[in-house]
Amino acid sequence: MRLGSTFLRTGAAAVLLAAGVAVTADLLAGPDAAAPAPAAAAAPAASTDGIALAAPNAAAVQVASSQNAWGGARTGLEPTLSDRVVHYDIDATLDPVKHTVTGREKLTWRNRSSVPVKSVYVHLYMNAFEGAGSTFFTEKRQREGAFRSGVEIKEGEWGHIALRTVTQGEATVPWTFVHPDNGPATDHTVVRFDLPAAVAPGASTLLDIDFHTQLPRVMARTGYFGSFHLVGQWFPKIGVLELPGERGATAPRWNAHEMHLNSEFYADFGSYDVRISAPKEYTVGATGEPQGAPVEKNGMLTHRYVQGDVHDFAWTADKRSSKPMVETWTGPGSPNVTVTVLYPPEYAASAAPAMKAAKDSLTYFSNTLGPYPYKTLTVVIPPHNAEEAGGMEYPTFFTAEGYARVEPDLMNQYMLDFVTIHEFGHGYFYGLLANNEFEEPVLDEGLNEYWDLRMIRERGQQIHAASPFMRRIGITPSFDAFAAERTGTPRNDPADAPGQNAYDRLQDIGPVYSRTATLMRDLEARVGKEPMERAFKEYYRRWKFRHPSTADLRETLAEVTGQRAAVEAVFAQQVYAVTRVDDRVAELTSREQLPLPGTRQAGSNWVEDKQDDIDKRVEKEREAWKKANPKAKEGTGPYPFRTEVLVRRNGAAVPQLLTVKFADGSVENVRWDANESWHKFSWTKPAEAVSAELDPQRSHYLDVNKLDDSRTIKADASASRRWGMDVSAFIEYLLTLIATV
CATH class of the missing domain: 2.60.40.1730 (tricorn interacting facor f3 domain)
Structure with missing residues (x-):
């Protein structure tokens, strides 16, 4: 089932809220x-x-x-x-x-x-x-x-x-x-x-x-x-x-x-x-x-x-159906598959893109999980005014979405592709693996969303969020699918564990999709893309045509990746429970270590270093150093710098990498994995710090706010301008969408 569609129903609301936009018979007879x-x-x-x-x-x-x-x-x-x-x-x-x-x-x-x-x-x-x-x-x-x-x-x-x-x-x-x-x-x-x-x-x-x-x-x-x-x-x-x-x-x-x-x-x-x-x-x-x-x-x-x-x-x-579109597909280990697209005349433009997305999905899922075992696949595009029949999965048969126009730079191209991929993917997670969707939707809606976004990522496909007006003036922002999915999950105050059943949830079913996809993406970043794929292939091999549980998934991932501690920690924190992740760089200072006033012993005598004398000596030594180092970078000099970085943690302990860059081009990398609310790191080096960043490889998309993961010594407004433009563009697209439905 697509959540109408998943990203638009979850990510859209999250972005709008962040921007301050209000989102509001007798059975046996007949x-x-x-x-x-x-x-x-x-x-x-x-x-x-x-x-x-x-x-x-x-x-x-x-x-x-x-x-x-x-x-x-x-x-x-x-x-x-x-x-x-x-x-x-x-x-x-x-x-x-x-x-x-x-x-x-x-x-x-x-x-x-x-x-x-x-x-x-x-x-x-x-x-x-x-x-x-x-x-x-x-x-x-x-x-x-x-x-x-x-x-x-x-x-x-x-x-x-x-x-x-x-x-x-x-x-x-x-x-x-x-x-x-x-x-x-x-x-x-x-x-x-x-x-x-x-x-x-x-x-x-x-x-x-x-x-x-x-x-x-x-x-x-x-x-x-x-x-x-x-x-x-x-x-x-x-x-x-x-x-x-x-x-x-x-x-x-x-x-x-x-x-x-x-x-x-x-x-x-x-x-x-x-x-x-x-x-x-x-x-x-x-x-x-x-x-x-x-x-x-x-x-x-x-x-x-x-x-x-x-x-x-x-x-x-x-x-009212048009003449069905029928093609064939085959792949290693699979039979010849007859792929049929049924569609109404008003959505004729969607038939060929749906066919392509379905066949691409057959290839991707067969290669990354295991062969498709059936001889047929039927894709149904419901007619206008029957859209609620769209985005639904059954074995060898699913419903997609239809559009009168489908163009690469329009959002509907992405939505048609994604819904087709998503509903096909259910054929593996809901269909072949056949989990209990009442009690463990994390194994179907959640894992399927994650695997769909992996396919979108492998395709290099972006979400284009530009209205016709924005395209005319040359503003065409786009979003990575996992980054967009991240916006749709409650991160600041999550209430429901992804492993909770489908019907007893405070924040509704949406986070099963978005939070599961995000936490699995984070786990992949932690254990490695290739080990994660090997583990899912083994999960499919072991459990196809059976009914695995969340624990069976956990055990397969732990065994095959060889990183049991990491897998069990993620399941304990984010599958069986739900825990806020919120790490940030709270402070960054880098101060030149100059001589200080006071008295010092010189032989048998005590000598006082006065501030005026120190200032003159510092100025003289700086001039001499500049002459000796005419090509020296700004932020370097005759005196060392003491750099301190204060990191804060207001949630689950996750393995973090802190990267500090210095004016002379040097870099310090340090791990912060301890279960503590704060830590202060310090270095004394011959150069001033330029920046400090937690999670430079973006391993933790569950983190509440990625904008507070880094700090610079000098103010830099480029990041906020870029994010402001992207968010406003996205909101404009959503408002355009709302006005047309």
């Missing part, structure tokens, strides 16, 4: 729904098998998973890429006028545990949009400011998913709505099926489910606008049964959280065989590989898509 199963209950009851649910406040795991978690690391010798736990066989029919999907689902689930399972938990995510009483909308009301771009659902635009029948064999399955996170009783996004026949250890069960989904007007991730339909989280989807040694579990437990405002999804790997019926004039795209030509019947075309080793399935249908 017009076409059948009568609900009579066993459905309104109040939760205890599970019949005693298997607990994950805690409502579960967050980043601190204990590494066992080596055989999720069946152990995949070697490539197994018959399937993942250990397939679930299989979905679904028939879905779209009514594009009523914006409904009628579905029949055969859900096959395997019990991996050593205990019989009598109850299973199923997500009904679409019920987040059934009304204002859902957990999603309850949290939205409590949120300050607009959610994403601020689109609201109006009367007649709500969505829901209704269970019509659920059976196991010939027996009806009763269900109960439950609230794993203690959400409101009016939330219906998690349901428990109490099975007539328990599922024995190692055995599988088949559930037949008839359901009816009403799509909402798209305001977040899924829905319709006009003839455009993005159909995501549209079918009953089983939760994850975690076993001891997996993500900190010590006993079998179900992980099935409510649909929160900011959280996304978590599911088992499996296989999908989905048949989608839509009017024949509609262009359809979906997760997975199309199976032959669509079959026509009664004016409808049925499209069949099959995909194994994924944990979700989404699709789109629109009668």
Whole structure:
């Protein structure tokens, strides 16, 4: 998921604030729904098998998973890429006028545990949009400011998913709505099926489910606008049964959280065989590989898509789509990949740039993390007024952003590229690594943001922040992507650890993106770019098609970089906790060490050195020294200089380098790694100091203020003028943007 987009929604607000700019139904019924199963209950009851649910406040795991978690690391010798736990066989029919999907689902689930399972938990995510009483909308009301771009659902635009029948064999399955996170009783996004026949250890069960989904007007991730339909989280989807040694579990437990405002999804790997019926004039795209030509019947075309080793399935249908753009890509270790871009006529200019960014992403992620294992990739550009469907990821399928004009010197070129790269990147961190996005969004949104910005950096791509007027007069400031990301994270008063869960956050979800990307960039600067990349390649190798935890990432980074102390310190300070980083050069003095007045012993006598006599002697010695050293640099002379630098620390101890430059061209470098609030360094040298700078290599982007990292002996306003021009240019661009949306 892109945070609308990440930089503009976080960095923009931070810069504006710094500049002083103010920033301010019945589920089971419906017009076409059948009568609900009579066993459905309104109040939760205890599970019949005693298997607990994950805690409502579960967050980043601190204990590494066992080596055989999720069946152990995949070697490539197994018959399937993942250990397939679930299989979905679904028939879905779209009514594009009523914006409904009628579905029949055969859900096959395997019990991996050593205990019989009598109850299973199923997500009904679409019920987040059934009304204002859902957990999603309850949290939205409590949120300050607009959610994403601020689109609201109006009367007649709500969505829901209704269970019509659920059976196991010939027996009806009763269900109960439950609230794993203690959400409101009016939330219906998690349901428990109490099975007539328990599922024995190692055995599988088949559930037949008839359901009816009403799509909402798209305001977040899924829905319709006009003839455009993005159909995501549209079918009953089983939760994850975690076993001891997996993500900190010590006993079998179900992980099935409510649909929160900011959280996304978590599911088992499996296989999908989905048949989608839509009017024949509609262009359809979906997760997975199309199976032959669509079959026509009664004016409808049925499209069949099959995909194994994924944990979700989404699709789109629109009668306004232009002819799809289709190209191929291949890379070492990957199959030939068919890349398809679906786009509306008004955003035709975005199709080719989106294709290029997608193929570039395939190359970069395959080279830096590991081969892309699937044969398809579908990019969907939503139409005008359906932008809230943009920036969303599903396996082999994602939505990007569209623009009527895309030019290199316009901000929209960067935004189109970045959102495409970002959503593709989710295919690795959310898709192939498949972390729990409810509890550990740092592993998806955070790591993905970091890896996306690495790709942007490798491309040499800058953020251009110039309005048309500024370009006409020749002012075209640009920003490095990591530097821009830094502005979007709370640094002075951070409240939420990046490892906190997605929904229980004081400062919202934005810092998961920006602070994680920044702290990982800082860790890379500390341990080295090449070791960091090797470590992430190993993380991907070990944990693809499994479900790693934060602790599993920590252990891989520590082991492969060979810098365990550094990695563990960063995770303790900035992942499991959140700590202010604020080091600065508080004082810089460099004083000539002249003779001083007073008395001194000369033989048996005491002689007084008077100030007037000292001044005359100093003047004479300076004149003589200048004659002897006619090309001497300013700041040097016959007397030494004592230089003192006072550094202050108001936050976490981070390894710092202090560089002091002197008038004679010499340089002193000293480490400051101690956990202390201040330190004073001093040198006596034959030259005056020119400047003192902490972190000259810019290793610590989490630092509150990089402008106070350095001082000069003589006043120099060039830096403040440059930063002032850049910030004002950036603010002008943002105000222009705000005026046009």
